[in-house]
Amino acid sequence: MHRALWSPSSTDSLAIKALEKYAQVTDFQSLHKWSIESPELFWRYVFEDNGVIGSLGAKGITGSGVQRSVFFPDAHLNASDTLLKGIGDQIIITEISESGVKKEYSRSQVRKIANQVAFGLQELGLKEGDVVSAIVSNVAETIFFALGALKIGAIFSSTSADFGTATVLDRLEQIKPKVLLVTTNYQYNGKEIECSQKIAEIVSQLPTLKKVIAIGDQSSTYSSFNNWIATCNPSQEISIPGGFNRPGFILFSSGTTGKPKCIVHSAAGVLLKVLSEQKYHLDIRPTDNIFYYTTCGWLMWNWLFMGLGTGASIVLFD
Numbered sequence: 001m002h003r004a005l006w007s008p009s010s011t012d013s014l015a016i017k018a019l020e021k022y023a024q025v026t027d028f029q030s031l032h033k034w035s036i037e038s039p040e041l042f043w044r045y046v047f048e049d050n051g052v053i054g055s056l057g058a059k060g061i062t063g064s065g066v067q068r069s070v071f072f073p074d075a076h077l078n079a080s081d082t083l084l085k086g087i088g089d090q091i092i093i094t095e096i097s098e099s100g101v102k103k104e105y106s107r108s109q110v111r112k113i114a115n116q117v118a119f120g121l122q123e124l125g126l127k128e129g130d131v132v133s134a135i136v137s138n139v140a141e142t143i144f145f146a147l148g149a150l151k152i153g154a155i156f157s158s159t160s161a162d163f164g165t166a167t168v169l170d171r172l173e174q175i176k177p178k179v180l181l182v183t184t185n186y187q188y189n190g191k192e193i194e195c196s197q198k199i200a201e202i203v204s205q206l207p208t209l210k211k212v213i214a215i216g217d218q219s220s221t222y223s224s225f226n227n228w229i230a231t232c233n234p235s236q237e238i239s240i241p242g243g244f245n246r247p248g249f250i251l252f253s254s255g256t257t258g259k260p261k262c263i264v265h266s267a268a269g270v271l272l273k274v275l276s277e278q279k280y281h282l283d284i285r286p287t288d289n290i291f292y293y294t295t296c297g298w299l300m301w302n303w304l305f306m307g308l309g310t311g312a313s314i315v316l317f318d
Contacts, residue, residue: 187318
């Protein structure tokens with residue numbers, strides 16, 4: 001079991017209660033029992049023990065049941081602040097392609113690029129609550145794009161580059177994205193897969209789009225990601241705080257019983273849940289590397305992405 005890493009102030013009575021309760025935890029079973037019997041204290045402990053940046057506020061959980069419960073209605077935070085906190089020169093993203101090409105990014109590099117993305121999205125007129133989407137490979141640019149969206153309070157939703165046209169449109173037509181990040185080609189099983197025609201068909205069916213950005217070299221149709229962010233020069237750090245229930249991600253059901261259903265997740269809720277899983281179930285620490293074999297069309301990509309909040313490094317394999 002992890003022992004407490006934080007020291008609440010003498011005036012923070014809720015934090016003191018949480019710490020006292022944690023002191024009674026002796027094994028995983030008692031931790032699980034506490035999380036069920038005292039959910040507010042447990043999640044406050046997760047928030048503090050993992051050094052989440054922001055405030056949960058004085059109110060805990062109001063209402064009851066799945067549909068009527070509201071968690072921390074006075075909270076004020078931006079999940080990206082926690083995902084990007086830590087020492088600047090630590091390598092936090094390692095990207096490896098099927099062909100063996102390896103790229104590494106330090107936390108300071110990721111912070112800079114994510115902030116450029118946030119600025120670029122704002123320059124396009126995007127604001128809190130707008131949707132940005134991606135049809136992408138599991139590469140670093142996807143992480144940068146999602147972080148930039150979270151910084152301005154936008155909602156991120158990704159699909160995999162190998163999804164077909166109808167599969168993508170069944171999802172994106174429902175959520176009306178304003179900016180789209182795309183992969184125009186990718187490698188699989190030693191072959192280069194070209195998807196420019198598919199992307200063009202999808203883009204033509206999404207009238208809400210203000211801009212399409214392509215990962216890789218500049219194409220004749222879309223701006224390249226690198227060229228786009230080169231024009232984005234924010235003068236300060238961008239981070240727009242919001243409530244605990246502010247949407248951060250839209251995921252989808254499989255679509256086996258009709259069109260895929262939208263599943264909306266709050267950024268703060270996903271952050272706390274993943275931190276609790278990775279720290280207390282898996283004992284992940286800041287010196288670790290986290291790898292999960294996934295595409296960007298599966299919820300495990302979001303799980304891997306949120307692993308940045310542990311202070312550890314994540315490994316992307318396309």
